[in-house]
Amino acid sequence: MILPKDRDPRFITIRRGGTLTDSDHRLLALWAATCAEHVLRLFEAAQPSDPRPRQAIAQARAWVRGEIKMMQAKDAAGDAYDAAREVTGAAKHAAQSAAQAAVVAHVAAHELGAAAYAIRAARATAPAGEEEDAGRLECRWQREQLPEAIRDLVLDDQRLRNDICWSVFDC
Numbered sequence: 435m436i437l438p439k440d441r442d443p444r445f446i447t448i449r450r451g452g453t454l455t456d457s458d459h460r461l462l463a464l465w466a467a468t469c470a471e472h473v474l475r476l477f478e479a480a481q482p483s484d485p486r487p488r489q490a491i492a493q494a495r496a497w498v499r500g501e502i503k504m505m506q507a508k509d510a511a512g513d514a515y516d517a518a519r520e521v522t523g524a525a526k527h528a529a530q531s532a533a534q535a536a537v538v539a540h541v542a543a544h545e546l547g548a549a550a551y552a553i554r555a556a557r558a559t560a561p562a563g564e565e566e567d568a569g570r571l572e573c574r575w576q577r578e579q580l581p582e583a584i585r586d587l588v589l590d591d592q593r594l595r596n597d598i599c600w601s602v603f604d605c
Contacts, residue, residue: 436534436547436599444587445543459542460498461584466535466548467494468579472572473528473555480525481517487532490514497539504539511536527555545588546595546603549576553602573605 446452447459470491477487493510496502511533518529534547553572560568580588592603 436550436595437541437543438595438598442543442591442594445541445545445591447542454542458584458587459538461581462542462545462588463494463498463535463538465576465580465584465588466538466545467491467498469549469552469576470494470528470531470535472575473524473531473552475528476524476555476559477517477521477526477528477532480521484517484520486510486513486517487529490532490536494536494538497536507536507539511540524555524558527551527558531555543591546591546599549573549592550599550602552576554600557602569602570605573603577605 441452443452443454445454445462447454447456470487474487474491477484490507490510490513493502493507497504497507514529514533514536518526518533521529528551531548531551534544534551537544538548553569553576556572557565557569577589592599596603
């Protein structure tokens with residue numbers, strides 16, 4: 435579970451009754467794609483001929499540029515989730531991260547899903563006993579990638595949803 439029961443209006447666009455601007459929505463999608471891409475190699479090492487997670491990340495970026503409709507990005511997310519079902523461990527989490535990045539076009543609050551699954555992927559590749567450190571390093575790296583315009587929003591979202599995101603944002 436990565437989404438709260440009650441939707442945060444800060445992650446609902448203004449035209450739908452929330453407070454999120456279109457430009458910040460696009461920044462959330464770009465940041466999520468960056469988080470997912472950072473661990474994508476973990477999926478591709480396990481499934482080198484499966485392009486679905488990479489395509490999901492590309493679709494997230496295409497949506498940001500206005501080249502595709504939201505439903506196309508959402509469909510790519512579904513394909514990346516299908517790819518995740520075929521693997522385990524770090525590869526699975528990396529594909530899930532890519533799926534979450536693509537679905538930010540549909541629901542902005544999935545931005546944390548992309549980040550959380552990327553951290554889980556990093557943890558899954560660490561040697562025994564070093565998982566927490568690997569997760570903290572990934573979390574810090576992600577925070578360094580945050581655009582200033584959405585930094586406070588994402589950090590507050592991490593604080594609020596850390597418990598339902600496997601406590602991966604304790605970094």
